[in-house]
Each structure stands twice: as structure tokens, then as C-alpha cells.
Amino acid sequence: MTSTAPSSTTAAPSRRDAALLWSAIAVTVLLWASAFVGIRFAADDFGPGALTLGRILVGSIALTVVRVVITARRGPERPERSRVPRGRILLLVLVWGVAWFGVYNLALNAAERHVDAGTAALLVNIAPMITAVLAGLLLGEGFPRRLLGGMAVALAGVAVIAFSTSSGQFDVIGVVLGLAAAVLYGGAATLQKRLLGHVDAMTMTWIGCLAATVACLPFAPDLVASLQAAPASSIAAVVYLGVFPTAVAFTTWGYVLSRSSAGRTAATTYAVPAVVVLLSWLLLAETPPAAALIGGAIALGGVAVATLRRRPAGV
Numbered sequence: 001m002t003s004t005a006p007s008s009t010t011a012a013p014s015r016r017d018a019a020l021l022w023s024a025i026a027v028t029v030l031l032w033a034s035a036f037v038g039i040r041f042a043a044d045d046f047g048p049g050a051l052t053l054g055r056i057l058v059g060s061i062a063l064t065v066v067r068v069v070i071t072a073r074r075g076p077e078r079p080e081r082s083r084v085p086r087g088r089i090l091l092l093v094l095v096w097g098v099a100w101f102g103v104y105n106l107a108l109n110a111a112e113r114h115v116d117a118g119t120a121a122l123l124v125n126i127a128p129m130i131t132a133v134l135a136g137l138l139l140g141e142g143f144p145r146r147l148l149g150g151m152a153v154a155l156a157g158v159a160v161i162a163f164s165t166s167s168g169q170f171d172v173i174g175v176v177l178g179l180a181a182a183v184l185y186g187g188a189a190t191l192q193k194r195l196l197g198h199v200d201a202m203t204m205t206w207i208g209c210l211a212a213t214v215a216c217l218p219f220a221p222d223l224v225a226s227l228q229a230a231p232a233s234s235i236a237a238v239v240y241l242g243v244f245p246t247a248v249a250f251t252t253w254g255y256v257l258s259r260s261s262a263g264r265t266a267a268t269t270y271a272v273p274a275v276v277v278l279l280s281w282l283l284l285a286e287t288p289p290a291a292a293l294i295g296g297a298i299a300l301g302g303v304a305v306a307t308l309r310r311r312p313a314g315v
Contacts, residue, residue, distance in 0.1 A: 021259055031252075033275035035245035036117040037283055039109055045230035048109035049219035051238065054227075056101050058242020059250075060213045063206040066247070069203070084207065096195065096271040097208025098215045100188035101246070105182040106216075114174025121163055121276035122296030123178030125269055126154050129303045130186030138190070150305035156300025161292050193257055198249040201254025209246065228296040270300055294307045 042051055085093060112120050132147055161175065195204060227235060273296055281287050288296070 017259075021256060024255045027158075028249050028256065029269060030062055030250045031245045031249035031269050032269065033121070033272045033279060035241055035249075036108075036112070036121045036272075036276045037279045038237045038241045038245065038282060039112045040117040040280065040286075042119075042230075042234045042241070043109070043113050045234040046226045046238060047219075047222055048106055048113065049216065050222040051109045051241075052102065052105045052224045053213070053216040053219040053223045054238040055105060055241040055246055056209055056213045056216065057223075058239050059101070059246030060206075060209045062243050062247035063202075063209055063251075067202070067206050084203065085199045089195065090207075092191065092195055093199060093204055093207050094211040096191050096204075097211035098189060099184055099190070101209050101212030101250075102215050104181055104184040104188065105212075107184060111174050111177035111181060114171045115178065116286050116288055117280040117284065118273065118277040118286075119161060119174075119177050119292050119296075120181075121273040122133050122288070122292065122299060123158065123175065124182045124185060125273050126158065126299055126303055127182045127185035127189065128269070129154050130183055131189050134186055134190045135286060136299045146305055150302045153302030153305060155302070157295045157297070157302055160295025160298060189257065192254065196254065196258045203260050205247075205250045205254055207252070270304070273300065 039051065046054060084090070108120065108124065111123070115123070129147075129151060133151070136147065158175070158179070192204065200209075277287060277293070
């Protein structure tokens, strides 16, 4: 009788942790999906550079406010990993932040001036496969046949997407920019996973966003000019992008990544393109052409083959 008590006690935190993890995944997927739609909505009034700076500037302000509040509550006894790192780790976090928040967003914003939101999401979400490739190249995990076969299938899907953009014409610029964003996404996820052993997700997100904001300051004149001419709805979209898909979703992404492998965490974003297609249809009245959807399904199928491992026997 008494032996059952400890098991129930230990099971509760496990269920709570699982619930928190899946809640963070759901928030990340929904908010990142909405970002593709928000970018497309604001693209007519904000150029790629101005939109990038506006988004991460708002994100930096929001994250700084949260950081100040959390630090004040914890006081001087806050955990070591929540402190600002130093030396090589700080340098890597700064590089990660510029690449992830700055260059990735710049490439994505530029891509969505050439392709619709759903097509951009389909292109970007080959990132889990890129993460697997980087693990093979940099971490010595090799190139198993599943990875090579999945890569071939995914690239075939990308080719279908490339020839079926919403304009019905081959748009090499949009496809190349979308693939560049996917490479940055995969590389950033791989680096972030390694750095989360030295710094917590909230602190890393805050520092990275600040670093990218500083790096993107050359776009400040464009941002000021765009803010003066843009309607309130587009400005609100930029604020939304900064607070929710940036400050909130990148933090929940880091939380998930700190508790799972880079490949598995990236694989949870497979749902993003489907949510993007639904939201862009509801809010923007646009959908990718049928051939792009087919190409996206082929590409994501290839990504799944390349990244999802078989369950070991007996598990």
C-alpha cells in the first residue's frame, strides 16, 4: 500500500513537464506560422531590411522588459545559466543571434516578396533535413542511406515548388531566398542546441535578439521612412511580429530545444506549413497553387524520411 505513494509523486512532475513541453511546442508552431502571414501582410509597406529591424527591435524591447522583471524577482541568487555568458560562449551567442534573428529574417522577408506565405513556409521547413546534414558534416554523425534518400526526395519536392509559385512562373529568387532561410534555420538550431548547455533559453534569446538589432541598425533610415508612410495596420503587424513570433516563440523554441534533440525539435515544426496555408487562406485570401502543395508534401515527406529515426525494437 505504502509503496504506491512514491510512484504517484514522481509521475506527477513527469506529466506536468510533458504538458509544459507540448504547450511550448504548440505555441511555437502557431506563432511561427502566423509570422509567415504577418510578414506577407506588411511586405507592401516595409522593405526586407526595415521589417527585419522593426521586428527584432520590438522583440528586443519586450525581452528586455521580461528580463528586468525576472531578474528583479530572482535577485542576486539567480541560477548561473541565467547570467550573461563570457568569452567564447558569449561570442558564439552573438554570432548565433545575428544569423538567426538578423540574416534569417532578412532572407525570409525578401523571399516573401516573391512567393506567397504558404510556399515560403514549405521551403523553409526543409530545415530539419539541413540540421541532419550539418550533424553529419560537423558532429560526425555520418550520412546513412535514409538521410541520402530523404534528401533526394526533399530536393525533388523543392523543384516542384520552384516551378509552381503563385504567379505560375519560375521564381528562382524567391526559391533561393527561401532555401537560404532554411539553411540559416538549420544551422542556428544546431548551434543553439550546443550552446544551451552553457546559457538558458531566455538569456540566449535576449542576447541574440539584441545583437541582431545592433547589426541591423543600418536599416534604421528605411524603417523610419516606412513608419511615417505605413498604415496603422501594417505597423501593428510589425509590433505583433516582434512581441509574439519573436520574443515569445523564440523563447518557447529554446525551452523545447533545451529538453529535446535538435533534430526532434526541428521535426515538430513540420506542422507549420499546414497552419500557414490555413491562416493565409483565412486572413490574406491566398493559397499556394496545387502543384506547390504537392511539392511541399513531397519535400516534407523527404525531410521525415531523412530525420525521423526508427523506433528500436522492444521499445
